[in-house]
Amino acid sequence: MKIALVHDYLTQRGGAERVFELFCKRYPGADIFTSLYDSEHTIDLGNRQVHTTILQNIPKSSRHFRLLAPFYFPAFRALDLQDYDLIISSSSSFAKCVRKRPGAIHICFCHNVTRFLWDTKTYLREYAKFKKMSPVLEIIFKYLRKVDLYYSQEPDYYIANSSIVARRIQKIYRKPASVINYPIDSNQFIFSEKKDDFYLVSARLMSYKRVDVIIEAFNWLGWPLRIAGTGPERGRLESKALKNIQFLGHVSDAERSLLMAQARSVIVAALEDYGLVPVEANASGTPVIAYGQGGILDTQVPGKTGVLFNRQSPDAIHAALLEASEIAWDYAEIRNHALRNFSEEVFFKKVDQVIEEVYRLYKP
Incomplete structure (x- = not known):
């Protein structure tokens, strides 16, 4: 089985990136995809090749990655994942929208719904430098919410990291989600x-x-x-x-x-x-x-x-x-x-059970 691992962007080392690192260790033969990759400021992937989008070619893109918000959806849609049997996306925004071939399975480990779109006031409060742009941003975000809803239907199955995130996925994306609490090393x-x-x-x-x-x-x-x-x-x-x-x-x-x-x-x-x-x-x-x-x-x-x-x-x-x-x-x-x-052992035991169940439900 050929596996693709996809993450929103690898430009920092937060909780979502640490969880994605565990997936990379779990599936050493899988190919890794992301929009932007900054090896000095994110998880250690050793000598693994990381496939990026066209956004990687923009100067200083990893430093100003939030400014590229309108371009992530088309960038991820342009990735060629047609050879993969199983796609595992790790996403709190864009990676869930990747294309898959007919018959392939896409499971999204969702850290949250796209927060800057669905909790915009909180987002702008945290990033005060964007607050002056809020009238323009709201027009852009209104369009992007429609796009986000559309592409939220791409994954065959969602796994949420907590009960509260599962409820948000159900409320906003209208998709059911299992809850598997993420592990620590x-x-x-x-x-x-x-x-x-x-x-x-x-x-x-x-x-x-x-x-x-x-x-x-x-x-x-x-x-x-x-x-x-x-x-x-x-x-x-x-x-x-x-x-x-x-x-x-x-x-x-x-x-x-x-x-x-x-x-x-x-x-x-x-x-x-x-x-x-x-x-x-x-x-x-x-x-x-x-x-x-x-x-x-x-x-x-x-x-x-x-x-x-x-x-x-x-x-x-x-x-x-x-x-x-x-x-x-x-x-x-x-x-x-x-x-x-x-523990990782408990986590991946649950993950394996979900993957087996999803294959029974969705595999032709």
């Missing part, structure tokens, strides 16, 4: 029952991550907080933080793993579609203090693996931190929870 994380006297945030410093309310809560408490990550919000956030809060900037995977294992808790204040960070923390034996909406509800057991708060506010985080400090955490059981439910 447990070998990358160190288990430790000895916790140091600090808390950790590991996130891109974007407005929707709500690191600002975490900082305010720690300003009140005076407890030590370390923040790993970079982003456009860093300057503003540093100006709000007191001396008990340390900004680490970009850290290596090895440094991040050590921080995860040593922290008393990892704090997450964003409404995440899924969120790998809480699962990564659990794989390190570390409890999570998180906003109790979205994908977090698929991965955490309150009182066992973490504490959830119900408002994105400093006082709610403050209360959750105090509650967590009173719990006698079973760090080994926290790690076992992650390994039982979110």
Whole structure:
């Protein structure tokens, strides 16, 4: 069986890219396709050939990839995938629209519906530099929503990373979706029952991550907080933080793993579609203090693996931190929870079952 793996763009190393990396390792003989590829800033694909679209030829395209939004659909449609029996797309926007030959199967692992089209206000709030262009963008986005809906029918089957994303796929694309929570590479994380006297945030410093309310809560408490990550919000956030809060900037995977294992808790204040960070923390034996909406509800057991708060506010985080400090955490059981439910072995066992079922349903 000839397999094609397709991802929206490989220009960064986020959660979606880390999951795609696992697929590439799982299927070493598969061919890899994407719109744009920047080997220095994305997942390590070794010597694998990466097939890109015509957009790769545009100067500085990987740096300004968001500006190319109207051109991704035709670029992916132009890819020649006629020789492949199985297409696995990893998509939160465009990769789902690739063409397949009659009789081939296309399964889309959907990280989200196309967010900038269906949650435009939030998107523009995060990228303030585009806000002045909003009247023009809305005209473009209105057209692109129709295109997105049309091409959303291309995959034979959808797999969502969380229950909330499955509901969005059903609501917007009118397609059913199975839920398979995405895994982490447990070998990358160190288990430790000895916790140091600090808390950790590991996130891109974007407005929707709500690191600002975490900082305010720690300003009140005076407890030590370390923040790993970079982003456009860093300057503003540093100006709000007191001396008990340390900004680490970009850290290596090895440094991040050590921080995860040593922290008393990892704090997450964003409404995440899924969120790998809480699962990564659990794989390190570390409890999570998180906003109790979205994908977090698929991965955490309150009182066992973490504490959830119900408002994105400093006082709610403050209360959750105090509650967590009173719990006698079973760090080994926290790690076992992650390994039982979110290992690669568990994930791909479910994936194989879905692929077999889809072949029974759709193969001529």
